[in-house]
Structures are given as C-alpha cells and as structure tokens.
Amino acid sequence: MRVFRSAVVAVAAALALITAALVVPAQAHGVTMFPGSRTFLCWQDGLRENGAIQPYNPACAAAVSQSGTTPLYNWFAVLRSDAGGRTSGFIPDGQICSAGTGGPYDFSAYNAVRSDWPLTHLTSGANITMRHSNWAAHPGSFVYYVTKNGWNPNAPLKWSDLEQFGSVSNPPQSGGPGGLSYYYWNVQLPTGKSGRHMIFVHWIRSDSNENFYSCSDVTFDGGNGEVTGVGPGGSSPSPDPDPTITPTVTPPPGGxxxxxxxxxxxxxxxxxxxxxxxxxxxxxxxxxxxxxxxxxxxxxxxxxxxxxxxxxxxxxxxxxxxxxxxxxxxxxxxxxxxxxxxxxxxxxxxxxxxx
The missing domain is CATH 2.60.40.290 (Immunoglobulin-like)
Structure with missing residues (x-):
C-alpha cells in the first residue's frame, strides 16, 4: 500500500487517486458511504475540481489542520491489518473511529468529540440501503452497530456505547472495485431512536486478518437520508464526484x-x-x-x-x-x-x- 510522505506528494497524488477511481483497482479498501462516514463525507466536503482538499466543514478543517490531507486522499483506508475480528480490547475506547493508531494512515483526528461533523438525517425504524465502499473487494461480513439510547455525544465514543443491530455476509456490489462503487444491503434501522447517534460498521475479511472500521454521524429526526454540514452551503455533498452515493431511503420505483x-x-x-x-x-x-x-x-x-x-x-x-x-x-x-x-x-x- 502506498504511503505519501510529504504534502507535495500528497497533493500530487490526489489526481492520481481520483484517476485511479476511473482506471484500475487500488490496493486500499473501504468505509461506509451511506450513511456517510466521517472520512468519506469530509473528503466530499473538501475535494475541489483541481484535486486539492480544502474543507468547508469546520470539523473536517480541524482534522486536516491536525493530520493533513493524506488521510482524506485515503478516505477508504481506515483499517487494521492485524485485527482478526477484534473490537473491544484491541482498539481503545476513544479511538474507535480511527481504528486505533496501528493503521497505515493517521486518522486520529477523526476521533474528535465535536457537534459539527457532517451529519446524515434518518428516521428511526425506517428501511434504508446501506452502502460501503468496495475500493478493494474482499469476502467477509459487515457487522453494524448504533449507539445506545442515553449515549453522550459530548464524550469520547466507547465500545460499551454501541449495540449491534445487524450483520450481512458478502452482499452484492454496485460495480467493480477501484472507484466509487460499493457493497449494498437493505437494513431496518432500530426503533426508539431520536436525536444524535453514531452508526459504526465493522467489516471483517474472511480471507485475512485485515479489518475495516467506520463511524457515521447521524441524527434520527424524521429525515430521509439528507446530509448536512458538507459543502459551501452545508446542506449537501459538494462537490459530488459520483451522484450514485447520494443517499436514498427506500428508493422509489424506477430510480x-x-x-x-x-x-x-x-x-x-x-x-x-x-x-x-x-x-x-x-x-x-x-x-x-x-x-x-x-x-x-x-x-x-x-x-x-x-x-x-x-x-x-x-x-x-x-x-x-x-x-x-x-x-x-x-x-x-x-x-x-x-x-x-x-x-x-x-x-x-x-x-x-x-x-
């Protein structure tokens, strides 16, 4: 896996990575695209037409100020190669959204406790189609969690804050790896949820010990998948390199x-x-x-x-x-x-x- 060792190389690599989304599969992996993970929505928020990343969202901007743009050029690579299905006791509390500190890139800034991360608006109990990037495709299972009622969003996220609400193995893919295609599967969101929550997805490969970890900020307010806190107006992803990731809850017939x-x-x-x-x-x-x-x-x-x-x-x-x-x-x-x-x-x- 390529590691970019300077800001100059990172900026130059932006165009290479975006071009790779059109051309061939890269040696990287994936995070949740809907509901959008912190790294994915911050990448969308900051990406400009010339390939530079200049965030509008203040939480994304603070993360870039702390750790640079390299993590966002690799938004799909929140992973641990030595995880082997482990969660609590392997990744410390408060570092869940970065997969700890043992991955190939420094995502520690994305653990920050803030109320202004990009946010996906959902309805408790609704049926949605979850989407998870297949930047590199692997067999395995996705286990998904949501924060418990009473979770404190103003404190670091702990494993004890999460409760599982489903899993799926080897779901279908929208297209080939290496771009903005994704795995997708239908999910009924938990009932009895309101206000701010976190949806966490753990992708467990069945052919190696490599695992992927993904945090998505959501609010259960009767929404239909709208995203706020992204782009200059803060109301939708901008720029949007791939409209297929525009969130949809219960897609209408014939879309x-x-x-x-x-x-x-x-x-x-x-x-x-x-x-x-x-x-x-x-x-x-x-x-x-x-x-x-x-x-x-x-x-x-x-x-x-x-x-x-x-x-x-x-x-x-x-x-x-x-x-x-x-x-x-x-x-x-x-x-x-x-x-x-x-x-x-x-x-x-x-x-x-x-x-």
Whole structure:
C-alpha cells in the first residue's frame, strides 16, 4: 500500500487517486458511504475540481489542520491489518473511529468529540440501503452497530456505547472495485431512536486478518437520508464526484444511477470509457437517459455503443438503445465510448433519469 510522505506528494497524488477511481483497482479498501462516514463525507466536503482538499466543514478543517490531507486522499483506508475480528480490547475506547493508531494512515483526528461533523438525517425504524465502499473487494461480513439510547455525544465514543443491530455476509456490489462503487444491503434501522447517534460498521475479511472500521454521524429526526454540514452551503455533498452515493431511503420505483470508469488508457490522447446504468428502484424501468459534462476538453471519437447520443460533448446526453432500455429492479446495463483527450479527473458527475 502506498504511503505519501510529504504534502507535495500528497497533493500530487490526489489526481492520481481520483484517476485511479476511473482506471484500475487500488490496493486500499473501504468505509461506509451511506450513511456517510466521517472520512468519506469530509473528503466530499473538501475535494475541489483541481484535486486539492480544502474543507468547508469546520470539523473536517480541524482534522486536516491536525493530520493533513493524506488521510482524506485515503478516505477508504481506515483499517487494521492485524485485527482478526477484534473490537473491544484491541482498539481503545476513544479511538474507535480511527481504528486505533496501528493503521497505515493517521486518522486520529477523526476521533474528535465535536457537534459539527457532517451529519446524515434518518428516521428511526425506517428501511434504508446501506452502502460501503468496495475500493478493494474482499469476502467477509459487515457487522453494524448504533449507539445506545442515553449515549453522550459530548464524550469520547466507547465500545460499551454501541449495540449491534445487524450483520450481512458478502452482499452484492454496485460495480467493480477501484472507484466509487460499493457493497449494498437493505437494513431496518432500530426503533426508539431520536436525536444524535453514531452508526459504526465493522467489516471483517474472511480471507485475512485485515479489518475495516467506520463511524457515521447521524441524527434520527424524521429525515430521509439528507446530509448536512458538507459543502459551501452545508446542506449537501459538494462537490459530488459520483451522484450514485447520494443517499436514498427506500428508493422509489424506477430510480436509476450511472457511474463512469475508464477501461483502456493505453494510447496517448485517447481513452475508452464505460458507463454502468443501474436501476435502484423496486420496479423495472423501460428507458433511461444519462447526462454529464466534460470539463477538460474531452470528446467522443466515433459513435458510442449500446447507447444513442442525443447531445455531444462537452454537455453529453446518452439515451438507451432499442434493446437495453428495460432494466429490472436492482439490475444494470452498460454503454461505452472511445474518448479523445485525457482521462477526466476528477470524475464528472453523472445523472440518470428514467425515460
């Protein structure tokens, strides 16, 4: 695993890491993307179009001031290679959100007791789809916890503050590793919860002793997955490199998302892209439309396949072909293109609309 040893290298690596999200799997892992973990939402909060990280959120800014930007360029790497399924007695109380101090990066700043971390708004007892990054895919199980009623959010988080409310083994993945794809599974949130809480996810690999630890700040206030405390307005993730992580509680029938990755970058001034369109709803969709904007002068070389272009770059719009418009619930399809120019970095934000 790569460790960036200076601020200069860390900043330069930002573009490399974001490009890696388009190109090939990296040797790193994952944290919870919904409800968003501290490191993931702080990365979203601070990431700018030029690849620099400059947080808006004051808690994220304080964490960067303490430990630099390297942890956020590696937001998916809150891990311990020697964990072997251990929790209490292995990671000290008060250091749960950083996985202690024995990991590859210094996440200790993300243990800070503050009331202004990015926050996901939920409803007690609601059904949600949890999402956990698969930056590198591994077999294993996810065990998820929530803080007990009466937990004091103004004190360091202790293992005794947490109670388990479920687990899942080897859930499905939204796409391949190395980007902003994720594992996902349906969960009923605990009933009887109100106000501020923490959701903690422990990912336990079954093929090694490596484990991953993830803290997500939430409030049970009748919300439907809205995120506050991120971006210049503090009301939603900004910038949003991948709209597929926009939180959704009980997705409506026929919703869809789209993700872009580069599949071939072997020749200068050209690349090959693939877009995965996924039905996130509970009923089939019978057509789709994907839009995005290239900001670096990229274009299409020839005609995309498995899709019909209705608007050319830079403001791209691609609709389904006659044979792949119908997507079953939780199903997906892909279309591809040959691109001119450099691989987009950061990844453009794609939107998908059922046609």
């Amino acid at each position: 869809c998302t789209a993700t872009l990755r580069a599949t071939d970058t072997g020749w200068a001034g050209h690349f090959q892209g693939e877009v995965t369109v996924r039905n996130t709803g509970t009923a089939p969709i019978n057509g789709w439309k994907v839009k995005w904007t290239f900001s670096g002068g990229q274009g299409f070389e020839g005609t995309p396949w498995n899709g019909v272009v209705s608007s050319q770059p830079p403001a791209v719009e691609v609709k389904n072909a006659s044979y792949n418009g119908q997507i079953a619930a939780n199903g997906s399809t892909t279309f591809g293109f040959n691109g001119t120019g450099s691989v987009p970095s950061p990844v453009p934000a794609l939107t998908c609309t059922p046609a």
